[in-house]
Amino acid sequence: MSESTPRSLRAAGTAGAEITGTGAAGTLQVRDVRLRFGGVVALDGVSFDVAAGTVCGLIGPNGAGKTALFNCVSGLYRPNSGTVLLDGVDLLGLRADQIAGVGIARTFQNLGLFATQSVLENVMGGAYHRTKAGFLAGGLGLPLTWREERREREHARAILDSLGLAHLERHPAAGLPLGTLKRIELARALMLRPRLLMLDEPANGLILEEVHELASVVRGLRDEHGFSVLLIEHHMGMVMSICDHLVVLNLGQKIADGLPDEVRNAPAVVEAYLGGPGGAA
Template sequence: MALLEVNGLQLSFGGLQVLRDISFSVEKGAIDSLIGPNGAGKTSLFNCLTGFYKPKAGSITLVGEAVAGLPPHRITALGLARTFQNIRLFKEMTVLENAMSGQHCRTHHGIVSAILHLPSQRREEEEIRSVGMRWLDFVGIRDHASRLAGGLSYGDQRRLELARALASKPELVLLDEPAAGLNEREKAELVQLIRRIRDEAGVTVLLIEHDMSLVMQVSEKIVVFDHGVKIADGTPETVRSDRKVIEAYLGTEE
């Protein structure tokens, strides 16, 4: 069953066409990747999927709901979470508070309940804290819960951003270059963590990544972009030998 369906998506800024007639789908329970040279339009596509950009044309369907043009908080509430190419944490908040913030779209009590300390509000607060700790444990940084997020190592900040995304209870998580800045040991651990997200947490994964070794290890399907156009999709073995993909990455002999 397709969890995410993109059909005929187009995006432009002024006279510059960034995405042209993009169509693909992500099946529930999959680990898929988007690849392509720098400037191919991958992050722009993520921004369309998550509501940061409004596409000029085309449709995006998430768990059967049309989401193109909806604001980010509505799309998150429907089950789509993401991490960013450049880490975006609340660095002056604790690690646990950052993880808890991912549940904002799932909370029901407002400021009045908090001021009055209603029992239902206190129960919700404890649940939010419990969920935050569970995801910190899942990604392996539970012991750092009380530290300020800005004091974490770069690799652990990556893990925290992922814990925050998972805390929103997504059906699908988008990972934007999750291996950027990681060493080889951390990349190997990331491969295992991505598989656990799907196998243990039951969350479908779609990632953008430039590390082809990681992509080939973890992906079941790969969609390839070049200059805003989809040029190939299929299994890693199919994509690896595709002539258009080879030309996009290596160029052609004049």
């Protein structure tokens, strides 16, 4: 995020409400989720809560099951058993696009931006689930398409402006610094007006200054718009600075759940990170 420091995120007036749809609760409940791939147990009865408006860090060694859990919540995987609820809505009964529609947005470890598209076009892609005009109307240039496109374009520009990216809206994604690309992916996720924002290793590949800046941006977004955040991250400085509580996985099982200072020093967590019986170095 070396190009420019994001301006303070605006909460006043309609601009702030436009960005995320304020007033969302965002309470996530994960209960006894089990996921197998053949004989491999990826998740073994994982249960935890993310309270509305909080930042929950989902941490653990490589192969602990963190991304598998993310994929279950966002609809990419269907667990063998268990329950996942967002504000009482059963997510396991929905398709991935329907899950986006109820207010879950996520980023991925590997950026999924379109290199040749402009920054604005990439961000507008996050609103695909809201458009109702369809391909036929789009191809015919019907008025409904014009209205939808104008509405989503204004929404995307508001998000870009809030993240200090307005000057890049016409620039193709190709060639931009990694920190800027991470912000663009975050902007695209915000197009969904999330109640729960899921971030999968957002600090991966960033320099220390960019990590601190990203942490400040995520914290500011949460504070101003009230959504919940579920965060996978190996950068413990960022985790400890923004998370209200931590859930620790190891070998598909939850081994700790609580306040950051309590979890960090739990014997099972220390063993899992440093290696030992049942641990993963």
